[in-house]
Amino acid sequence: MGWLIVLGSIAMLVGSITLMRPSVREQRQSRLRQQALKAGLRVRLQTLQLPGESEPRRLAVYTLARDQAQREVFERRRAHWLAVRAPGGGLDSIDEHWQFLESDAGARSLTGPLRELLQPLGEEVLAVASSAGAVGVYWTEEATSLQLADIHGILKDLMRLTSGAAADYL
Secondary structure (H helix, E strand, O other), X not given: OHHHHHHHHHHHHHHHHHHHOOOHHXXXXXXXXXXXXXXXXXXXXXXXXXXXXXXXXXXXXXXXXOOHHXXXXXXXXXXXXXXEEOOOXXXXXXXXXXXXXXXXXXXXXXXXXHHHHHXXXXXXXXXXXXXXXXXXXXXXOOOOOOOHHHHHHHHHHHHHHHHHHHHHOO
């Protein structure tokens, strides 16, 4: 009887320790986020309500910050936008897979170049955004076709696109 109590106690202790350990997925996400921080990206979690979904989703947002000169241009231009993966066809449509969820007047001038930039993105990217402070990618961190270098490249391309467009409006 005494041995059963000892074995039960040990089993409970081992079980508790196992439950506290991060899963393989959580470990992978942690490594990915650490690499992103080392590459100069900011990482945060944000809730986003996507069109056609009943519940908001908590997504990882990887952002690349703008420098002060780019921020000043954007504050004057007012070209903030958020594009989400959703069936298009409406007034805010970028193409058949993407639409603006939020946008200022200046964002409409980017529809053509943005369409080209968004077309090759995998299903794991659910939104992209541009604001005065940064450009960002909202994604599931379930990279099947994307790696961190791809995310970083997408953010740099978004930065070039939006910075070039901002300079055109000065």
